[in-house]
Amino acid sequence: MAAAVCRTCGRLRYELVPAAVSFGMTCLGWVHHAVGMDVAAYAGYGLGLAATGALTWGGLKFKSSVATSLGVASAGTVVNTAIGAITGPSVPSLIAGGVVTIASYAVFVPWLVKTRHERINLQIKAAKTKPLPDSMGVNVAEPGIVGDTEEETALRRALWALGTPAVDVTRLVFTDTGWHAVVTLPPGKNTSAQAVIAKRTQLQANLDLPGKLRLAEGAQGNQLYVRMQTTDALAEPIPWPGVRVSSIEQPIPIGIYPDGREILVDLLSGHVLVAGGTNMGKSGATNVLMANLVACEDVDLAGIDMKPGALELGPWADNMVALADDPETARQVLVWLKSKMVERGKYLSTLRGPNGERVRKWTREHGKYIVLVIDELAELLRQAPDVVTELLTLMQVSRAMGIRIVAATQSPSEQAFGGKGTDARQQYGTRIGLPVNEPTPINMIFGTGAYGQGWRLDWLDAPGKVMVSSERYTEPEEGRCYWISDEQIRLTSLKFLPAGALLPPHLAPPAPPEPDPDPDPTPPRGPGGGRPVLHVVPTYPDGSRIESNRLPLWQALEKAGQEGLTKPEAVRRGICNHHTSIAPWLSQWVGAGWVEESSKRDRAVVYVLTAAQHTPVPEAPAFSKENVSCPASS
Structure with missing residues (x-):
């Protein structure tokens, strides 16, 4: 119990440790008094006092300050506890506890001041001197490298052994899943945050603490954000909770963060990019989006699936106004969508607001939104390179006309984003990144410099784990997409079958046959043939x-x-x-x-x-x- 109290105080306010120990041992003596004292108990306290006295005498004789200090502290603790056990909650016990506490602080305060002076001197020295060679290891660190907690001390010594001593470490913050801190590094190219991030594996080995180490550049150029994840609340798949929206103007939940917050996608803020490695959950994230979109009464869906037979989007075919699975029909869908864009733009030009101003933005009052979902974007542009112009025009212009594009790809490359001379990534208001095996695609997905800023998709260790960049989420944070089963897809598709189609008959999916109405079943009778x-x-x-x-x-x-x-x-x-x-x-x-x-x-x-x-x-x-x-x- 005393150890637990000391650890808690040490992590929250380490100045409270002496008082916490003294009060805890006083209470322990009172508990012993309540359960009863016998001859063995008196003998035990006497033996403890004799042992601590002997330790104090030995420390004085052999001039060992450590043994002397330990002996005096132990003797005071034993006396305090013994008085509490003998007298119980009483004035003598309170006096003994107060004397021990005051004596503890008489020793603790000078040590604390000395330790803080050592830390300040170390920080000044770390900023002026050259770093130690990597091969010297953690054990050569100076005794003065200490922090407020065990974790901070380990972090300071690990950075020193790495050759990048910390100038300052912001107070650690402990959470349900681990802890995090911000480290200020000395100026210089070899001691920059990027240099430390490149040595993440060595830094974690130097730390020798449980958990997964995550590093990112801080708000300032010489700051490093350190996060140690000791427990993973997202280790297991999270079942999809069902449809949560009825309009595209509502944020769509696609997953969850470790603290229970939902990951929300705002389609009105722009087009959506879903990118990740093979078998890393890209289809799952796309299907969760689709399951919510089919329930939106103000949306018409169209799809392009470049897998033969439309294997990914095929289960939603009955909910779409069109579904293409080859280059020719994909071209027809894009041409049709462009014609709808022109038609809507001309329609908006005829509208006026309450003060006579032009209406420049499509809303649900003007009609349904149109969402085009493209699976395997890179394959579409590979098989039909001539559609790049149509697609780029749609992405740059169609937002004002109520048209959105959700593009999914497992091969993020320059060609997938329009080729040379263009950069379609700027048109994606929301970017959903799933695990990748290499760091190269990260900057392709999130933009130049994203890798060093902490958007480390290569650190995501399970399919379905995700990072989202949007107007709502500007900092890298690991989450997990909902897992939706094939049965949920089938039932959701049947529940939200559309009433009609927007495309000509040769592109629109066939309407499902009307089922014959079944007569109402006869309600069963109750026991004895009474009322149901x-x-x-x-x-x-x-x-x-x-x-x-x-x-x-x-x-x-x-x-x-x-x-x-x-x-x-x-x-x-x-x-x-x-x-x-x-x-x-x-x-x-x-x-x-x-x-x-x-x-x-x-x-x-x-x-x-x-x-x-x-x-x-x-x-x-x-x-x-x-x-x-x-x-x-x-």
Whole structure:
């Protein structure tokens, strides 16, 4: 217990360590007094006092300051604890604890001042002297290289051994997944942040701390951002929670960050690029976008899939107004889309605003948006190089006419972005980067210098892990895309079949045949042939049915009442395996006004159903075969 208290104080405020130890041992003595003292206990305290006294005497005799200091501190601690055990919570015990605490600070404060002076002198020396050779290792570091915490000390010594001593280390910040800090480096080319990033593997070996080391350039030229990830909340795939939007003007959630925040894509801010290596989750991210887009009532979808048979976008064929899987039909789709762009531009030119100004931007009031999804962009431009002009024109001009392009490629190259003389990357308002095996494609995806700024897609260690760059996300941050199954794709496609098509019949997909209406089934009779046995289907306050995978969390919130429920409590009760899996559901319910964040308990947010939603969900009767689901109003 004392060790745990010391570690906590050392990481938060190390100045509290002597007081924490003294108070902790006093309380320990009181506990011993409460359980009872016997002859063995008195003998134990006496033996401890004799041992610490002997250590103090030996330190004085052999002139060992370390042994003497340790002996005096141990003797004071034993006396303090013994008095607390003998007298319990009393004035003598409090006096003993106070004396020990004051004596501890009488020794601790001078040591603290001396240590800080050593650190300042070391920082001045590090800025003036040349770095030590790499081969000398960590063990030759000067004793004065210490930090406020074990992690800071290890970081300072690792940088010194690397040949790049730290001028300053901003106070470390500890999170649920690890810790991070900002290091100020000495000026010079060989001690720059880029030079340290290039030696990341050696720096992690020098640190000798658990976790994955992540480095990036700081806000200033000589600053290095260091992040150590000790636990990975995104190690396992995260199931797609279902459709969350009904309009393209709403941000589309495609994944989640380690702290539970959803990764949102704003299609209105520009075109979208999805790029990554083979089998690294590019198709999954594209399908999550598609699953939300087909549910948007103000969107018409078109697709180009250069895999023969449209293997990636084929499951969504019935939801699209057109789907091309070869160069010729792809060319027709682009020509048609360009004609729609011209038509819409002329239409907007005839409109005027409330003050007579020209309308210059397409909104849902003018009609549906059009989204073109291209899978294997590089293959399209390879097989049909003549469509580059049409595609670039669409990307540069069509945004104002309500047309968006989502392009996915696993081969980001100059040709994929338009070839020489052009740079179509500037037209992508959102760039979704998935794992790659080499650093070269990173600058192709995110722009020049992205590799050194921390957009390290080569550090993403699992398919589906992602970094997103957009107006909403300007700093590199590792997340994970939702995983959507083939069955979810099939059911979502069937649920949101479109009412019509925009293209001529020879390009539009055939309309699905109308199913024959089935007669209403005869409701089953109850036991003994009486009235039908019905049970209430659990629903949200808006009348929609609660999904089966979310029902345990909703029922737990109802049962908790005004006391509420936190994410860690949901994990302990077996409702979920990790708090990130329920974070999107809670965020959705908070946004809908069904759940509110009332307070905090154990530093975790407490979620409580709003006052109008405290009616428990009825449990189903015991006889399952005779039961039949019906709306809650029945």
